[in-house]
């Protein structure tokens with residue numbers, strides 16, 4: 001039953017009786033589907049349902065597509081050098097390793113969502129602080145700002161404490 005020909009395909013939801021876009025997995029409209037599946041959320045791009053736990057607005061398919069679109073040039077470059085499509089994608093995710101938000105070092109083996117390295121005490125401290133603040137309900141941005149700021153204050157206080165140690169860390 002296509003109402004206006006060009007718009008989204010609308011059908012009567014068997015649960016609420018409203019004329020809605022019906023989700024193909026549940027057969028119900030999106031709002032009704034979400035009531036039955038509180039663990040899901042709706043993709044901002046395609047309207048698909050995906051686990052609510054993911055801290056993103058789009059389903060994996062859309063995110064994958066967006067990622068591929070974003071890196072299309074690099075994928076082409078690598079494939080022109082003889083890499084397979086999969087190898088090119090792996091190479092690119094290797095290229096875009098995250099950097100520690102506290103000290104700026106590259107995080108080896110980290111995912112793009114990793115915020116801190118675990119090689120320095122002050123970074124581990126910032127990371128713990130960040131997790132605590134997030135649990136207290138702060139946004140990632142706010143938590144990050146506070147965590148890195150506090151770690152910085154702690155470090156400079158240690159430095160002014162008379163207990164000045166020769167540049168430790170050995171990260172040079």
Ligand SMILES: [Zn+2]
Nearest residue numbers: 013016029032
């Ligand atoms: Zn409904």
Ligand SMILES: [Zn+2]
Nearest residue numbers: 043046059062
């Ligand atoms: Zn999607």
Ligand SMILES: [Zn+2]
Nearest residue numbers: 100103117123
């Ligand atoms: Zn660090």
